[in-house]
Amino acid sequence: MANLLRTAKSGNDWGPSELHAYNIRVEFQAAVTFFGVNQMPHPAVADEVLNNPDATDMVHDNNYKLCRYMDLAMDPVPDQESAVVDFAVHLLSLLGFVPRERMLRTRTDIPLVICGEGRHATTDVCVVEADDILLLVQEDKRHKETKDPEPQLIAEAIAAFLSNNARRTHVLGQKPISAKTIAGITLTGSSPIFYKIPVSTELAESVALGLYPAAPTVVYAHLPDIPRPARRLSEGMKPLDNRATILSCYEAFKKFTD
Numbered sequence: 001m002a003n004l005l006r007t008a009k010s011g012n013d014w015g016p017s018e019l020h021a022y023n024i025r026v027e028f029q030a031a032v033t034f035f036g037v038n039q040m041p042h043p044a045v046a047d048e049v050l051n052n053p054d055a056t057d058m059v060h061d062n063n064y065k066l067c068r069y070m071d072l073a074m075d076p077v078p079d080q081e082s083a084v085v086d087f088a089v090h091l092l093s094l095l096g097f098v099p100r101e102r103m104l105r106t107r108t109d110i111p112l113v114i115c116g117e118g119r120h121a122t123t124d125v126c127v128v129e130a131d132d133i134l135l136l137v138q139e140d141k142r143h144k145e146t147k148d149p150e151p152q153l154i155a156e157a158i159a160a161f162l163s164n165n166a167r168r169t170h171v172l173g174q175k176p177i178s179a180k181t182i183a184g185i186t187l188t189g190s191s192p193i194f195y196k197i198p199v200s201t202e203l204a205e206s207v208a209l210g211l212y213p214a215a216p217t218v219v220y221a222h223l224p225d226i227p228r229p230a231r232r233l234s235e236g237m238k239p240l241d242n243r244a245t246i247l248s249c250y251e252a253f254k255k256f257t258d
Helices: 016-021 031-035 047-051 061-073 084-094 149-170 201-209 229-235 240-257
Strands: 024-028 102-106 109-114 117-122 125-129 132-139 179-188 191-200 217-222
Touching: 016 024, 016 149, 031 217, 031 240, 047 061, 047 240, 061 084, 084 102, 084 125, 084 132, 084 179, 109 149, 109 201, 117 149, 132 149, 149 179, 149 191, 149 201, 179 240, 191 201, 191 229, 191 240
Parallel strands: 024 217, 132 179
Antiparallel strands: 102 125, 109 117, 125 132, 179 191, 191 217
């Protein structure tokens, strides 16, 4: 793998070959292992979200809007940006990922040094606290392009690690951290995959210099265990049994954004 061709690509142009080129692999885990719990938590949402499938059944405006954004996100228009970003912003806010001191940002442009050249990684959604990026969300846009969201998300995590460290050294006057696990989510419609992306100084420097890291980077992922996996993308969070499982995963995932 050390002799693979490495070029200065922006984060949104990363694909599986970049993961191989930088000794990165993704391993999927069961819920209890990935989230580090013995029992999955109850979703922190109103009962009507768990008991009523449609927006018209909701009493509270925020819950109505959640279901409407979900419907729009699951019906993308070819060659157009979907409503997945709008859905993600509303969902993360409703679920408590954005307390008072945090902000939700969309289309955040993060500098990325790769193969000795300056490029960028652009997030779809990120959660930020005091300019530190804590959570990344990348939409699966394969309804309009062929790019896999997973390598893009990992590139964004590397860029976020560098950006967070630059702030520590040049703004706060603190020492850079040597490693950080960054939380990430890919979304296809309303169907998520959750990621824990460990980024080290060695990995970031290898990307910056276009070198093959000696140590592998293992990204752990979790695909929610829903009742009808073959219909995952068409159903998303619409059926109530899927919704309960996926919202429970979001609740368990919160601790990785601290």
